[in-house]
Amino acid sequence: MAGEPLGRHLVRGAVGFGALAGAIALVPLIGVAGLVLAPVGLVALRGCPACWFMALAETLSRGRLERTCEDGVCELRTPAGARSTGRHPGPG
Template sequence: MTDGHEFAGASLSRHLARGVVGFGALIGSFALIPVIGPVSLVLAPVALLAFRGCPTCWLIGLAQTVSMGRLRRSCTDGVCELHVAKRT
């Protein structure tokens, strides 16, 4: 069983840095085709590595990273609710 944060990053700054690298490599791989040709497509795998698979997974991870520690889910009698975590 997982804790529900399969895509979350260790910290927000690391997650955002992976996004900058991923989106930069993805955009660069296509934007540089007219300049250096199809060789620029070697940047596409760099984007996939930075996103750990796909940009959508990265976006889900961003939402999980931001909400981590702030929201708690509790389920009782088959009904699940989302609550703001109490800070101590």
């Protein structure tokens, strides 16, 4: 989420992706019991790794971009009325 501090967002990502990677890496060692980490990773990422990356971009933009997710499709765009380039048009 854009209102979330960057540090907290990065910790959620590290926990989430670490747990997902651990779940896959532990399967050869301890079998399907290693997959117990997968739900932990998904909860940390709030269910959607791609949306986590979108929220990271939104957090880094500090409100210059906003995320919309509809029907499982997420996209970034500039808020209504905001200039995407940050430049003002010159005269003439």
